[in-house]
Amino acid sequence: MRRAALIFVPYFWLLALFLVPFLIVLKISLSDTALAIPPYTPTLDLGNGWQGIKDFWAELDLENFEFLTSDDLYWKAYLSSLKIAVISTILTLLVGYPIAYGMANAPDHWRPTLMMLVILPFWTSFLIRVYSWMGILSSEGYLNQLLMGLGLISAPLTILNTNSAVYIGIVYTYLPFMILPIYSALERLDASLLEAAEDLGCSRFTAFWLVTVPLSKNGIIAGCFLVFIPALGEFVIPSLLGGSQTLMIGKVLWEEFFNNRDWPVASAVAVILLLILIIPIILFQRNEQKQREMDG
């Protein structure tokens, strides 16, 4: 009895505020746009009883999804989101791995502090962390001032409002997600394995490549998914740092909804985005599962 209540409360809450809303998105994505409030038809009219439900079903169609394929904007936005997410994931790995490696090899008494320094940005506002780059990257910003002051460039570089700024923003904000899983994989690595490899004739670098990297594989995979998945649907970074030509699906969805007030199309965009996300999410889950089995 008490157990049933314990299960019911969170279950009901999630059904009502997570699953049902998502089903509504699905439904609206299959509806027609209308100049009304709410701006779509049909709305489910239970007052008409069975006929109402039948009408409702009859009017659902895939029109919005066809529209998404017919307009270049959308599939270009999906492709460009994928490209940006992939590139920035790779960049984050390249930046994050040496940091994680350095942390794992730092003296024991330093490590809690280093760990805290990596986690600290998690607790600071995401928006502020993205915003902090606006002043650095703008054409009269600190980076250009520095480079011109050093005489490395003569005219300011345009970085803000380009895809490069988006890459920097994603690497910067998601770096802790990459560092932490790799660090925890490297930290568990038994140092005698490297000694054994060197004893068996490896150079330091080949030992790193043949022992350390394969053994941190699970950390790398986990870190990449943790960056890739949220980067794909990112909205704040491309809006603040990207330019008008930066196409990302999160931004398109936002504009479709708030600026064009086209709810059915915005919902269809959301449905497709989720379908794209399902693949990496399943792969990620499987990786985690495999690791748990190896540990257990």
Place this chain on the structure above:
Amino acid sequence: MRRLTWFNTTALTLGFAFLYLPMLILIIYSFNESKLVTVWAGFSTKWYGELLQNEAFLSAAWVTLKVAVISSTFATVLGTMGALVLVRGGRFMGRTLFSGMIYAPLVMPEVITGLSLLLLFIGIGLDRGVFTIVLAHTTFSMCYVSVVVSSRLVSFDRSLEEAALDLGCSPMQAFRLVTLPIIAPAVISGWLLAFTLSLDDLVIASFTAGPSATTLPMKIWSSVRLGVSPEINALSTIMIGIVAIGVISASLVTKRASLRQQAEERAAVQA
């Protein structure tokens, strides 16, 4: 042997410089006299003064704080229940769906969560405002709380609860007197996480807040879209400062507690 080679030192120095320089610059320039944020014109705290005069920011901050406190408290209760169901629930109908619903919001793009909740609120004719933001924030942060608390519950020694039952507790008493005090640190960090997520959230709040409520991130957002502003720098500095003090003191407290515990354990072994 763990040691710092030149490579590790360089990687760590550059890495942490990358993580912290942008915020450091932000903090330094918040004390800039000039309205032109990229040109240093002398030390001043005038932007802090202006910030404190700005009614719109202050009321947004108040709304944000209210939403964060209420939603993180609800999220902690619901999330702890969710964790108990996940770890202790055993088999029941729709268990897979339940754990799916706990984990899905963690990877769901915020734009989709926001959009779907907005459509729900409109669908059932709920007036949007502080209340709807609280509902939305509670929903997504309860999942984070569940994950944090369930990872603690997994390692919880069930025989502690059995011992409580054995000594005459009802199951409810056993939970209140034994389980809850022991998992309290996880529940508290769950609350803190939910609180920060709520303070930080822009996207979901933008969708679910009606015209009547504006949160601080929404306010910051509308002003930074127009470019860098010294007032926002000052505000950011205050927020970074609060977080830094909080996190650093929390980690010092836990570090001291764990050192003391180690010392006591060593003393016990020798005794």
Place this chain on the structure above:
Amino acid sequence: MGQTEFAPWNDPEAKPLIQFKNVTKRFGDFVAIDNQSFDIYAQEFFALLGPSGCGKTTLMRMLGGFETPTEGTILLNGQDIAPIPPNKRAVNMMFQSYALFPHLNIWENIAFGLKRDRMPKDQIDARVAEMLKLTRLEKFAKRKPHQCSGGQRQRVALARSLAKAPKLLLLDEPLGALDAKLRQDTQFELMDIQEKTGTTFVIVTHDQEEAMTVASRVAVMDHGRIIQADTPADIYEMPKSVYVADFIGDVTIISGTATASGDGYDITFAEGQPTLHAKSDQPFDKGQACHLAIRPEKVSITAEKPADATNALQGKILDIAYLGNLSTYHVELPNGQIVKSQTANTRRLSRRSFTWEDDVWLSWTDTAGVLLKE
């Protein structure tokens, strides 16, 4: 032993404290307890002994109320306890992990159960003080569990479970987490406390030496069944099966066929080997398969053939296990059978009489071994 031997299980008038009646427990397809019936008497120190997975912990958890029997009933003082939840039973348990509440100090841990009974404060104080004294923990009352050593924690767990003066105390591997030396001392302490409080103890252990030391009766379990429940001496001297003989202590098993002869049986076990002679309480048919179980310390080892031994076999020393006070000789008979013999090392090592490869004679009396059917 006292003036009158404590053996209520031999007294048909005695009323058992606990009765298991045809109790079966299944987890899915797995049969943890297989249709078991047995009694435990008041003031007994009853040990459940067996390898891990034999069902001993399940039996105990059924007594504690953490599992319910699939079939059959468990009676406590003649009353079915199945419907009584653990918090309402006059049974307390000492957990293997001790399960001390880490957020409460020692005093609060011990008082925990008393407070649940809404006992008046002065009575709680008195009872906790009594328990602290019993377990010699007076000085540690204000400490938290993590500030205590393993032995202290063990005593706290014991004090906490005894505080409510249960009719029955269950101990799940109570000494498993202690090192060997401390374990021995604690065994005697446990027996002492059991005697002082007069509580009935049921202990689960996989350590046969521990069971033999502390228990009034030992139940040897395997695969969900109690194979034999007897006093330690009977279990050791008169095992009823090869399994029990082999599980408790060191033993040599010689398998052969029995033929009645005189006041016992002749055992033929290998071609070219003399027949052995042993007495037995159990009847054997002519030519029936049998197993002779002999403890190594009952087998003497000599260089010459002893003159008037009932059983004498010649063999070659294969191995010597030197244990300090004792030495065990593994002697191989011509047919390959190994027989163990144990002697006390009353002399210095350098003057030991036998060494590897020596030809020796083994001998024992007709009552030294036990003749078993299975």
